[in-house]
Amino acid sequence: MLSRTAAELYWLSRYLERAENTARMLDVAWNMSLIPFSVTARDELSTPLEISGAKELYAERYGTLQVHNVLHFFTFDQDNPGSIYNSLRVARENAHAVRGKITSEMWESINTTWIELQEMSSAGLLSIGVSTFFDWVKQRSHLFRGAAYGTIMRNDAFRFLRIGTFIERADNTARILGGREHVDVTPGSTAVEFYRWNALLRSVGAFEAYREIYSDSLQYDHIVELLILRAEVPRSLRSCVEMLCELLPTIEGNAGLNAKRQAAVLFARLQYGDIHHIMDVGVNEYLNDFLRRINELADTLRREYLEVV
Amino acid sequence: MFPAKLPGNGIFDEMLLADGRVREHYAAYWDWLNKRPPEEMERKRREAELLFHRVGITFAVYGESRGTERLIPFDCLPRVIPATEWAWLEKGIRQRVQAMNLFLHDIYHDQNIIKAGRVPAEQIFRNAHYQPCMQDVSLPNDVYAHISGVDLIRDDKGDWYVLEDNLRTPSGVSYMIENRRMMMRLFPELFSGNRVEPVDHYPSLLLETLQQGSHVSHPNVVLLTPGRYNSAYFEHAFLAQQMGIELVEGPDLFVKDSHVYMRTTAGPQRVDVIYRRIDDDYLDPLAFRQDSMLGVPGLLSVYRDGNVSIANAIGTGVADDKSVYPFVPEMIRFYLDEEPLLKNVPTWSCRNEPDLGYVLEHLSELVVKEVHGAGGYGMLVGPLSSREQIAHFRERLIARPDNYIAQPTLSLSTCPIFTETGITPRHIDLRPFVLSGREIRMVPGGLTRVAMQEGSLVVNSSQGGGTKDTWVLEAPSC
Numbered sequence: 001m002l003s004r005t006a007a008e009l010y011w012l013s014r015y016l017e018r019a020e021n022t023a024r025m026l027d028v029a030w031n032m033s034l035i036p037f038s039v040t041a042r043d044e045l046s047t048p049l050e051i052s053g054a055k056e057l058y059a060e061r062y063g064t065l066q067v068h069n070v071l072h073f074f075t076f077d078q079d080n081p082g083s084i085y086n087s088l089r090v091a092r093e094n095a096h097a098v099r100g101k102i103t104s105e106m107w108e109s110i111n112t113t114w115i116e117l118q119e120m121s122s123a124g125l126l127s128i129g130v131s132t133f134f135d136w137v138k139q140r141s142h143l144f145r146g147a148a149y150g151t152i153m154r155n156d157a158f159r160f161l162r163i164g165t166f167i168e169r170a171d172n173t174a175r176i177l178g179g180r181e182h183v184d185v186t187p188g189s190t191a192v193e194f195y196r197w198n199a200l201l202r203s204v205g206a207f208e209a210y211r212e213i214y215s216d217s218l219q220y221d222h223i224v225e226l227l228i229l230r231a232e233v234p235r236s237l238r239s240c241v242e243m244l245c246e247l248l249p250t251i252e253g254n255a256g257l258n259a260k261r262q263a264a265v266l267f268a269r270l271q272y273g274d275i276h277h278i279m280d281v282g283v284n285e286y287l288n289d290f291l292r293r294i295n296e297l298a299d300t301l302r303r304e305y306l307e308v309v
Numbered sequence: 310m311f312p313a314k315l316p317g318n319g320i321f322d323e324m325l326l327a328d329g330r331v332r333e334h335y336a337a338y339w340d341w342l343n344k345r346p347p348e349e350m351e352r353k354r355r356e357a358e359l360l361f362h363r364v365g366i367t368f369a370v371y372g373e374s375r376g377t378e379r380l381i382p383f384d385c386l387p388r389v390i391p392a393t394e395w396a397w398l399e400k401g402i403r404q405r406v407q408a409m410n411l412f413l414h415d416i417y418h419d420q421n422i423i424k425a426g427r428v429p430a431e432q433i434f435r436n437a438h439y440q441p442c443m444q445d446v447s448l449p450n451d452v453y454a455h456i457s458g459v460d461l462i463r464d465d466k467g468d469w470y471v472l473e474d475n476l477r478t479p480s481g482v483s484y485m486i487e488n489r490r491m492m493m494r495l496f497p498e499l500f501s502g503n504r505v506e507p508v509d510h511y512p513s514l515l516l517e518t519l520q521q522g523s524h525v526s527h528p529n530v531v532l533l534t535p536g537r538y539n540s541a542y543f544e545h546a547f548l549a550q551q552m553g554i555e556l557v558e559g560p561d562l563f564v565k566d567s568h569v570y571m572r573t574t575a576g577p578q579r580v581d582v583i584y585r586r587i588d589d590d591y592l593d594p595l596a597f598r599q600d601s602m603l604g605v606p607g608l609l610s611v612y613r614d615g616n617v618s619i620a621n622a623i624g625t626g627v628a629d630d631k632s633v634y635p636f637v638p639e640m641i642r643f644y645l646d647e648e649p650l651l652k653n654v655p656t657w658s659c660r661n662e663p664d665l666g667y668v669l670e671h672l673s674e675l676v677v678k679e680v681h682g683a684g685g686y687g688m689l690v691g692p693l694s695s696r697e698q699i700a701h702f703r704e705r706l707i708a709r710p711d712n713y714i715a716q717p718t719l720s721l722s723t724c725p726i727f728t729e730t731g732i733t734p735r736h737i738d739l740r741p742f743v744l745s746g747r748e749i750r751m752v753p754g755g756l757t758r759v760a761m762q763e764g765s766l767v768v769n770s771s772q773g774g775g776t777k778d779t780w781v782l783e784a785p786s787c
Contacts, residue, residue, distance in 0.1 A: 003572040004561050097537045100550035108363050115362075156574060253575020305574045 001156040001252070005098050007306035009157055012094035013164035016110070016141055019087035021172040023137035025051060026074050028199040030130050033067045044196070045070050051175045052082045071130060076121045084137055088117050103151040106144060113140040159247050163301065166247075170240035170294050173204060177227050178287035197223060204235045224283055225275040228290075237290060238270040244297070251305070259300045266293050311343060316723040316734035321467045323388060323724040323737070334391040334782055337503055350385065350727050353495045357383055360491065381484060382775030384726040385495060388737060388757040392506070395753055395781040398469060398741070401650030402459050402751070404641060406743045409474060409628045411644040413453035417443045417624065427643050428636045436633065437681060438626030440589060442596065446613055448622055449522050452745045455620035456515070456584075457629075458482075458755075461651070461739045463722035470652045470719065472738065474637065476621060476629035478586045481756040481770075482742050483544035486511060486551075488756075488778040504783035506753035511742070512551035514750050519552075519582050521746035522618045528581035531555045531571060533562070535587050535603045540771065545586050559587075564607035569617045582618045583608075589623050631680045631714045632658055654719060660711035668715040669706070672699050675715040676766075677706065690766055692718050721766050724777065726759060736760045738768050739779065753781035 025048050032044040045065045049055040054073070057080060062069040077083045092114040099107045120128055120136075128136075145165075152158050177200075197218045201207040206226055213230065214222045228237045245267045248260045278286045315329060316322050324335045331339045342350075361380050390398075415421050416433050417440075423430045433439055458479030460472040489508050493500055519530045534545035536558050549556035561571050562580060570577035585592065591601040596609035611617045627633065635656045638649040657664035657675075668675060677689040689702040706713055723734035741755030757777040758768035768774040 001574045002555050002557060002561055003574055004558065005555075006574045093537070096542075100546040100556050112363060160574075251574060253573075255575055 001101075001160070003306055005101055006156065006160045007302075008094040008098040009101065009160040010164035010167075010301075010306060012091050012098070012110075013161045014168040015087045015091035015094065016144060017165050017168040018082075018172070019084045019091065020138055020141035021169070021176075022048075022052070022074055022082065022084050022087065023134040024203040024205075025172075025176060026071065027131060027134040028203040030067070030071065030134075031199055032196060048074060054080065054082050068126075071125060075125055075133065085117065085121060088113060088137075088140075098157075101157050103147070105147040105151045109140070109144045109147045113144070116140075156252055159251055160305075163244060163247050166240040166243045167294065167298050167301070169235055170237050170244075171291065171298075173227055173235050173237055173240070174287045174290050174294070176200065176204060177224065178284055178291070194218060201226075206233050206235065209233050221275055221279055224278060228278065228286075229270060229273050229275060238267075238273075241267045241270055241294075256301070256304045259297060259304050262293070262297045262300055266290075266297065311347070311732050313725055313732040314734060318720070319465050320720045320734070321463055321465050321722040322734055323722055325725070325734075334389050334784075338387065338389065338499070341499060341502065353385055354727060357385060357491055357495060360494070361487075381770050382759075382761050382773075383488060383491065384735075384759060384761075384775055384777050385492065386725055386727055386732070387492065387778045387780045388724045388739075389780045389782050390739075390754065392753075392781055392783045395506075397650070398461070399751055399753075401469075402461075402741055402743055403749050404645065404647060404650055405459060405471065405474065405637065406454065406457055406745060406749060408641040408644050409457075409476065409637065410451065410453050410745055412640045413622070413625060413628050414448075414451045415644070416627065417453075418445060422640065422643050425643065427639050428633075432633060432636070433627060436627050436630055438589070438624065438630055440624030440627070442609060442613070443622070443624040447615075449524055449618065450745075450747055452522065453622040454625045454628070455518055455522055455622075455745050457621075457743045457745070458740045459743060461741070462654075462719060465720045467722065468652065470654050471637070472654060473631065473634060474629045475740075476625040477588065478621070479740070479742065480541040480544050480586075481740055481758070481776075482511060483547040484776050485742070485752075485754070485756040485779065487547075488776055492778040503780070506781040506783070508752045508754060508779075511752045512548060514744055514752065515548065515584075516552040516554070518744040518746035518750070519584050519618075519620055522620050523582045524615070525581045528618070529579055530582040530584060531557045531562075531580050533557055533559070533583050533585040533587055535591070539586070541586065548584075554584075559601075559603045559605050562605045562608075564605060564611055567611055567614050567616055569605065569608065569611050580617060582620065584620050589626060592619075592623065631656075631678055632660065632711075634714075654716045657715045659706060659713040659715060664715075665706075665710045668713075669703065671715075672703060672706075674718060676718050677702065677713050677715045680712055680714060686771070688767075690718065693764070693766070718766070721760075724757070724759070726761070726775075726777075733763070735763070736766050736768065737777070754779035 029044045029048050045067060046055070048070065049058050058070070058073055061079065062073065073080050074083055076085045078085055080086065092110050095102060095107060095110045120133065125133055148158070148161060198207065201210055201223065204227065209232065210218070210222065210226055213226065213232070216222065226233055226236065230236050231238055231242065233239060241263065244263045248256060248263055313325060315325055315327070324332055326332060358380065361383060412422065416423070422428050423433060454476040456479065458475040458481065460475065462470050462472050464470065485508055516530065520528055530552070531554055532545055532549040534542060534556055536542065539545070546556055555571065557571055562569055563572065565577070569580040569583070571580050587603050590598045592604040593606060593608040594601045594604055595606045597604070608617070609623070612619055612623065635653065635658065638653055641647055641649045657668050659665045659668055668677065672689070673691045675691045677691070679687045689698065691699065694702070721736040721738065724737045725732045726735050737757050737759050739755050739757055741751060744750045757779045758770070759775040759777055760766055760768045761773055761775045
């Protein structure tokens with residue numbers, strides 16, 4: 001497959017996944033800010049800014065933390081490269097560039113998303129409803145993935161789409177879990193803390209999984225284990241890296257030696273990882289190390305497959 | 310009965326006779342139409358628009374903000390050409406394209422036509438599209454224009470004329486195919502009741518033609534596009550997908566050891582044939598425009614070594630230039646020893662003093678075009694222009710007469726379209742696509758372009774023109 005085509009497919013799914021994750025993350029912030037006794041609402045608002053590294057850009061554009069400004073910044077703000085608007089725009093542009101390589105169902109799905117997004121953007125977030133909009137983003141992402149699974153040939157196009165999804169998802173899960181340095185890490189200690197961790201689990205769609213696996217009240221080390229090490233949870237770091245390890249060797253040709261090795265090493269660390277070890281090292285240290293490794297892998301992918309010189 | 314308006318002014322209408330009766334080859338369609346409820350056509354029109362939009366069959370508009378996309382208006386009343394008439398047209402088009410390929414081979418080799426004094430040397434050697442680098446380069450089958458789009462129009466008597474020959478990178482064939490698919494989706498019953506010649510096999514004919522352009526036995530064919538912001542990007546992606554070949558941009562290709570390779574996830578892969586949708590000037594920054602980011606450095610030298618085929622060949626523009634156009638009938642006589650079947654539109658070359666004088670005196674009656682222009686940009690339609698527009702154009706013409714040609718304003722035939730006020734006539738042309746490989750092949754019909762504004766003669770999509778499905782129709786055998 002043409003390297004540029006692979007890159008467009010890879011970024012198409014990365015940006016779509018990023019839009020979905022931004023929606024998930026903001027949904028938490030929005031719900032938390034609605035809780036009247038939430039004295040730490042301000043923290044919840046700043047968390048998405050911390051996680052996406054957009055704190056300075058936000059301060060420059062809006063100054064103080066206001067819930068509606070933060071929401072606008074992450075949804076329809078065309079000057080924020082990390083807004084959902086821009087993520088979906090870039091995803092659609094990438095799809096446009098490779099529309100001959102994706103099925104018409106996939107193209108129509110992402111193109112319709114873009115057309116509807118523009119209508120929503122001019123209608124404004126409040127008239128649509130904040131949660132309604134986030135649900136819409138998630139559903140459009142699901143729909144595209146479903147169209148892809150259901151219609152595209154199992155070839156390198158499919159594989160690079162999936163690789164993009166899992167790189168981005170692993171990065172996002174690690175950031176969502178790691179962006180909690182300043183937070184009290186005893187989930188059950190106060191009602192606010194309960195809601196906060198509850199919302200975090202819901203944002204990565206893992207609340208039911210937690211209940212089912214642990215049948216216990218929320219505990220920090222369980223949450224960490226769930227989102228890093230558990231194979232059953234589709235957004236856990238382990239699941240994402242496992243998929244990468246499955247996908248990379250099936251790409252046609254013999255390129256990508258370093259990428260395959262890095263993915264395998266990373267997977268071994270997760271597959272044979274131990275929650276006690278993670279707690280000893282410190283969750284944030286562990287996650288920072290993971291982020292460094294996953295981004296190194298992304299960089300290797302770029303050099304070995306996507307931007308071959 | 311649907312009320313159908315006549316164009317008036319003695320203009321030839323494809324569907325209606327001057328007395329308002331429907332022409333024979335439209336009889337079956339007209340019968341069918343009059344059995345439909347009147348509101349159905351409006352519903353179908355909206356359905357078509359929705360489908361085209363959702364599928365993203367759009368084109369980008371130059372001069373508007375980046376990434377602006379528009380739909381080309383589609384009208385669902387077909388343009389019908391009787392099969393016998395098409396057979397004659399096809400013969401005329403083949404004759405023309407064959408002569409032009411011979412002409413291209415000649416001027417890049419022995420230049421017999423110039424030596425014989427049939428075409429003035431300066432018309433060729435001072436032409437901006439003449440490429441000296443092509444001298445004595447031999448090409449498979451001696452074919453230069455593998456793909457051409459010959460624009461045809463009809464005058465008030467219904468006589469056919471060639472308006473221009475597009476031998477560089479003619480576009481629009483994707484609309485020909487998509488229009489047919491749309492019609493079959495909207496009105497399947499029409500196609501079981503009428504013997505309409507199919508057009509859907511065009512991409513496989515195109516692929517065969519491109520493969521025949523190479524000496525390699527199983528050549529790797531790619532389509533080179535300027536990228537997603539090009540006005541015809543939809544078509545590039547569409548054709549690449551339909552042919553199952555890679556759609557590449559300049560930076561995807563590179564030259565090494567006198568061969569062209571593309572960058573793939575499995576390493577470099579040889580490229581044997583490039584179907585390019587980029588002008589000569591941008592193909593190779595080492596040979597042509599140095600600022601081009603669209604091309605492939607070193608491509609020309611590989612091409613001259615015969616290690617890659619390019620369709621259309623470099624330098625074909627010299628034959629479809631509007632200042633060379635008046636000589637095409639002469640080419641047919643010279644190379645084929647035949648009389649041209651299709652007529653040329655009378656043309657004044659403003660580079661000639663007497664012609665310029667005539668043109669300046671008759672600006673309000675003439676159509677004046679830039680010699681190298683395309684897409685309906687930079688032209689004057691005298692009868693439809695204001696005094697100021699004409700005065701303004703006169704200055705440009707006097708400043709650079711050799712940049713312009715003029716032609717009489719032909720009435721252009723009309724074909725009815727559906728509008729809110731009923732069925733009304735609009736001016737049309739026809740662009741059949743001609744494939745030249747080991748032999749010349751065509752799919753029946755082509756793209757019918759429609760000037761959607763009442764009275765307008767400009768059919769270019771960049772100027773708001775629309776399209777119609779074009780039927781070559783076998784007479785019912787009874």
